[in-house]
Amino acid sequence: MTALAPREASRARTASTAGATLQAEWTKARTAPGTFWLLLAGAGLTVALGLLADAATRCQAAACAIDPAKTALIGVYLGQAVIVIAGVSAIGGEYGNRMILTTLTATPRRSIVLLAKAVILAGLVAVTGVVAVGGSLLAGRLILPGHGIGPARGLPPLSLGDDAVLRAAIGTVLYLVLIALLSLGTAATTRDTATATGTVLALLYLFPIIAAVAGAQAGRHVQQVGPMTAGLAIQATIGLRDLPIGPWAGLGVLAAWAAGALIAGAASLRSRDA
Amino acid sequence: MSTTTRTRPATARGLDDSFRALVRAEWTKFRTVRGWVIGMLIAALVTVVIVLLDHSSCGIVTPNGAPVGCSATIGPAGEAVTDDFYFAAQPLTGNGSLTARLTALTGQPSLGSWAKGGIIMKASTRPGSAYAAIMLTGTQGVRMQYDYTGDIAAPGKTAQAGSVSAATPLWLRLVRSGDSVTGYESADGTAWTTVGTVTLAGLPGTIQAGLFATSPGTSRITSESITGTSSSGGIAYATAVLDHVSLASSQPAGPWRGVAVGRPGPGTGFRHSGGRFAVTGSGDIAPGSPNDGGTPVERTLFGAVAGLITLIVVAVMFMTAEYRRGLLRVSLAASPRRGRLLAAKALVIGSVSFAAALAGGLASVPLGEWLLRSNGNFILPASGLTQARVIVGTAAILAIAALFALALGAIMRSTAGAITTAIVTTVLPYLLATTMVLPAGAGDWLLALTPAAGFAIQQSQTAYPQVIASYTPGNGYYPLAPWAGFAVLCGYAIAAFALALVLLRRRDA
Numbered sequence: 207m208t209a210l211a212p213r214e215a216s217r218a219r220t221a222s223t224a225g226a227t228l229q230a231e232w233t234k235a236r237t238a239p240g241t242f243w244l245l246l247a248g249a250g251l252t253v254a255l256g257l258l259a260d261a262a263t264r265c266q267a268a269a270c271a272i273d274p275a276k277t278a279l280i281g282v283y284l285g286q287a288v289i290v291i292a293g294v295s296a297i298g299g300e301y302g303n304r305m306i307l308t309t310l311t312a313t314p315r316r317s318i319v320l321l322a323k324a325v326i327l328a329g330l331v332a333v334t335g336v337v338a339v340g341g342s343l344l345a346g347r348l349i350l351p352g353h354g355i356g357p358a359r360g361l362p363p364l365s366l367g368d369d370a371v372l373r374a375a376i377g378t379v380l381y382l383v384l385i386a387l388l389s390l391g392t393a394a395t396t397r398d399t400a401t402a403t404g405t406v407l408a409l410l411y412l413f414p415i416i417a418a419v420a421g422a423q424a425g426r427h428v429q430q431v432g433p434m435t436a437g438l439a440i441q442a443t444i445g446l447r448d449l450p451i452g453p454w455a456g457l458g459v460l461a462a463w464a465a466g467a468l469i470a471g472a473a474s475l476r477s478r479d480a
Numbered sequence: 481m482s483t484t485t486r487t488r489p490a491t492a493r494g495l496d497d498s499f500r501a502l503v504r505a506e507w508t509k510f511r512t513v514r515g516w517v518i519g520m521l522i523a524a525l526v527t528v529v530i531v532l533l534d535h536s537s538c539g540i541v542t543p544n545g546a547p548v549g550c551s552a553t554i555g556p557a558g559e560a561v562t563d564d565f566y567f568a569a570q571p572l573t574g575n576g577s578l579t580a581r582l583t584a585l586t587g588q589p590s591l592g593s594w595a596k597g598g599i600i601m602k603a604s605t606r607p608g609s610a611y612a613a614i615m616l617t618g619t620q621g622v623r624m625q626y627d628y629t630g631d632i633a634a635p636g637k638t639a640q641a642g643s644v645s646a647a648t649p650l651w652l653r654l655v656r657s658g659d660s661v662t663g664y665e666s667a668d669g670t671a672w673t674t675v676g677t678v679t680l681a682g683l684p685g686t687i688q689a690g691l692f693a694t695s696p697g698t699s700r701i702t703s704e705s706i707t708g709t710s711s712s713g714g715i716a717y718a719t720a721v722l723d724h725v726s727l728a729s730s731q732p733a734g735p736w737r738g739v740a741v742g743r744p745g746p747g748t749g750f751r752h753s754g755g756r757f758a759v760t761g762s763g764d765i766a767p768g769s770p771n772d773g774g775t776p777v778e779r780t781l782f783g784a785v786a787g788l789i790t791l792i793v794v795a796v797m798f799m800t801a802e803y804r805r806g807l808l809r810v811s812l813a814a815s816p817r818r819g820r821l822l823a824a825k826a827l828v829i830g831s832v833s834f835a836a837a838l839a840g841g842l843a844s845v846p847l848g849e850w851l852l853r854s855n856g857n858f859i860l861p862a863s864g865l866t867q868a869r870v871i872v873g874t875a876a877i878l879a880i881a882a883l884f885a886l887a888l889g890a891i892m893r894s895t896a897g898a899i900t901t902a903i904v905t906t907v908l909p910y911l912l913a914t915t916m917v918l919p920a921g922a923g924d925w926l927l928a929l930t931p932a933a934g935f936a937i938q939q940s941q942t943a944y945p946q947v948i949a950s951y952t953p954g955n956g957y958y959p960l961a962p963w964a965g966f967a968v969l970c971g972y973a974i975a976a977f978a979l980a981l982v983l984l985r986r987r988d989a
Contacts, residue, residue: 262922283912287904291896298896400800401515403899404793411907412786414915419782421535 227313227322235296235326244292245334248382252285252338257345265354272355274364275374275443278346282378282438285338286385289331290406293389296327297471298399316475320394324387324468331386335379343375362443370443377440377457384457384464385410388433391467395474409463410434426450433463502815502824510798510828519794520836523787523878527840530783531848538773539856549856552774553608553742555767556681560774560860561628563607564742564763567600568750569690576729577655578689580757581669583646584721585616587695589714591641593619594766594946595695597720597759599652601661602688603680607742610680613692613765614652614663616641616720620946622650624663624675629767631946632676634665651724659683669724689727690736693720694744694761696948715745719760767942769949774860776956777867778938780848781874785907785935787840788878791833792906795882796898798829799889818984822890822977829886834879841871862940869962873937877966880973881906884931887976890984905931905972913953923952924959931972933958936965 235241259280265272297320300306313319347364350356357363366372388409393402413432417425429435429450439449439456446452451459510516538550555561572578578599585597598615612626618641622634639650651666660679664672695718727733736757738750745762768774802808815821845867849859862870885902892898909932913923927933936958943951951957958965 258925259918259922262918262925264921280918284904284908287900287908291900294896295894399895400793400797400899403896404789407900407903407907408786408789411789411903411911414911415782415785416530416533418915419530419534419536419779421537424533424535 223313223315224318224322227318228325230309230312231319231322231326235330238299241292241330244288244295245330248285248288248292249334249338249341251288252281253341253345255281255284256342257281257349260346260349260353263350263353263355265359271445272361273442273444274346274350274355274361275343275371276441277350277355278342278364279339279374279378279441281338281342282381282441283434286382286410286434287407289334289382289386290389290403290410292331293327293386294393294399294402294406296323296386296390296393298393298397298402301393301397301399317472320390320468320472320475324390327386327390328383331383332379335382338382339375339378343371368443373453374441374443377453380457381437381440381460384437384460385433387464388460388467391464391469391471394471395467397474397478430456431459433460436460498815499820499824502820503827505811505814506821506824506828510832513801516794516798519790520832523790523794523833524836524840524843526786526790527781527783527837528844528847530786531780531844531851534779534782534848534851535855536775536779536852536857537855538775538858549853550773550858552768552772552858552860554861555608555628556610557627557629558861558863559628560768560772560858561608562742562764562766562768562772563609563628564744564761565692565694565765566738566740566744566748566750566759566761567602567688567690567692568736568752568757568759569602569605569688569739570727570734570736571686571731572601572656572689572727572729573686573731574729575657576689576727577653579651579653579669579724579726579728580691580722581724582616582644582650582652582720582722584719585618585641585644585693586719586721587618588717588719590698590716591618591718592695592698592716593617594764594948595641595693595716595718596623596625596765597693597718597722597761598691599654599722600688600690600692600765601654601656602690602741603683605688605739605741610683611765612654612661612663612678612680614654614665614675615692616644616650616652618695618718622652622665622675623946624678625765625946626661626678627680628765629942629944630678631944632663632678634675635673638665639667654689656683656687656689688739690739691720691722691725691750691757691759692761692765693718693759694763694765696764696766697762715762717745717747717760717762719758721756721758723756725755725757764947766947767944768860769944769947770941770951770955770957771947771949773858775852775857776860776940777845777849777862778870778874778940778956779852780845781841781870781938783844784837784841784874784878785910787837788881788907789903791836791878791882792885792902793899795829795833795885796889796895796902798825799886800893800895800898803893819981822887822981822984826883826886826977830879830883833882834875837878838872838875841874845871860941866940870938870940873962873966877934877937877969880934880969881931884969884973884976887973887980890980891976906934907932910935915954923954927953927965928959928968931969933960933965934969936960937962 362368396402417428436456437460440453552560595618596615600613602611603609614624621638624632651669653664662677663675666672695716698716750759888898909926909930912918
């Protein structure tokens with residue numbers, strides 16, 4: 207492959223480059239030590255925190271406004287942190303050990319490298335998310351009705367047959383994928399694992415803190431723009447009118463953050479020396 | 481720097497020369513990386529920035545547009561208290577005693593657990609003045625309470641509200657002698673049991689002695705949600721019926737006068753006929769609680785957790801940067817004793833983190849208090865020692881959490897992994913528990929078991945068993961005592977350092 211691909215290179219060639227890059231990124235992800243264990247830990251921690259919340263939540267009052275889906279899926283607050291590691295390491299690791307030089311020599315079209323990384327990462331995290339959400343919902347379904355949180359109190363059953371629960375389940379998987387992409391884009395922008403990890407975790411965890419101090423009105427706006435506070439609106443199955451932002455609109459806010467980070471990452475990759 | 485290993489034992493004077501040189505080397509590494517220094521500045525600044533975003537307000541705006549802020553009754557020790565009750569009283573000059581026979585304690589709409597009725601001696605009728613009282617409670621038996629925070633249960637098996645009647649009455653007596661007041665109870669008015677003797681410093685010569693009743697409001701949880709519980713509360717009344725009232729004093733007894741202390745609510749008062757008194761009151765005589773709407777001082781340090789994220793990033797990088805491009809080999813060639821290298825790093829990052837966090841705290845507390853007060857909030861009083869513990873303690877937990885992160889960096893050697901582990905074990909549990917994402921029970925577990933337990937050092941107000949209130953992390957009440965929580969965090973840091981030391985010695989650089 208020549209270092210300077212002519213602008214008028216054929217579509218077929220671009221496609222084969224993309225295919226080969228995708229293959230290369232898949233091989234890297236597959237063979238990197240710890241990828242499997244990291245993703246397994248992400249799913250495991252999600253289910254574990256969900257179990258803790260299921261076990262600790264009880265509803266004695268007649269009017270019970272505890273959202274069963276949200277309670278069962280609360281582990282995402284923790285599990286997403288592991289997904290952040292996976293997302294940041296997907297490119298941050300290459301900057302750490304200078305592998306990025308080899309990668310960019312093999313695929314000089316830098317946006318394609320980032321795109322290929324994004325596709326592989328999204329696929330892996332989606333699988334992780336399905337496992338995490340499936341396990342969490344199963345645990346919630348087994349525990350929560352016994353604690354007074356279930357159809358007996360007029361709450362939606364934790365079944366994928368329920369439209370709202372299905373939306374929460376699919377949305378949570380998408381949420382984790384978008385968190386991974388936000389992390390990847392941030393790492394490509396900062397080119398430093400530590401800064402990227404700190405930045406993404408601060409973006410996720412600081413908005414609720416600011417919202418808590420900002421008062422009711424301003425706090426609502428803060429929750430509408432925060433990637434986690436807006437994105438997790440997708441988990442709500444009851445009290446939708448009281449949400450700071452609608453479920454899909456909230457996930458859209460997170461998608462905008464992820465897209466912004468990826469575009470910034472692509473721009474950074476193209477414009478700077480590796 | 482000399483690489484000969486000297487075996488001179490560390491003297492009691494502390495640091496020897498080679499360790500001093502090592503610390504200087506680590507300090508040079510730290511201060512010459514611009515990003516790390518900026519990170520520390522951000523950590524200090526972000527605490528202040530978050531307190532500036534605090535827009536919580538309290539109080540009402542009067543019809544003519546003038547805002548009236550919240551306030552609180554202040555007790556004899558300078559703390560916020562509740563002091564609302566009704567009593568039939570008369571002055572008592574000098575030493576003396578008050579005895580009465582209680583024949584019923586009832587409540588409307590129901591008798592609350594801490595509804596109370598009995599006899600009281602109080603410095604004045606001003607809310608918040610010193611007092612001692614002996615009483616029957618709704619479900620907590622006979623108790624002697626004094627100066628709001630003091631609560632002594634009568635020894636042995638005592639009378640209960642349900643079993644007290646004209647046939648099985650409860651005799652109560654308070655005896656004043658100088659500054660001390662002793663409470664007695666009896667089933668028959670002849671054989672008296674001492675419940676307690678308390679000293680009320682500076683009790684004036686003439687005090688008010690009387691028969692009182694009060695009851696905290698009912699609170700029934702009507703709805704629970706993940707963001708909290710909503711309860712419908714209502715005003716509740718307690719009525720105490722007493723007879724055989726005798727005031728023994730050097731002065732002739734005067735008429736009984738009804739006095740409403742604080743805001744005992746509408747419909748309170750007393751009836752007196754043929755030596756029989758029925759006193760009805762509402763409210764509580766108790767320490768302040770989160771129900772009262774005051775703001776604890778640590779609210780101004782809420783931003784510290786944001787600074788912690790930055791401190792963790794810098795602390796982890798300070799360690800893991802050694803593993804990149806083989807810097808550690810150079811460091812270890814210069815200082816072959818690996819434990820000392822780790823100690824020097826800890827000393828540098830711990831001191832710098834503490835200084836940054838303390839600077840942030842010292843700036844945000846006065847700034848936050850001023851901002852909160854100007855929005856009508858009432859800052860709950862705390863002693864100087866408590867405030868110092870809150871501010872310095874917050875800087876200390878941030879520094880120790882940074883050391884924990886440094887050790888995690890040495891253990892995991894992965895920057896992203898160590899930063900994430902440190903943040904999800906310190907910041908996330910605090911966030912989940914205080915912003916009410918988790919139900920209170922689960923939040924309490926997290927704040928007792930994880931390194932985030934250290935945040936307990938920030939608690940400036942005390943939880944009292946004699947008040948039913950929502951003592952939750954969100955309201956600033958932690959499951960562990962301040963220093964116990966601090967010890968949990970220190971335990972994690974020490975364990976992480978021990979593991980880091982073992983691994984650093986065993987592994988190749």
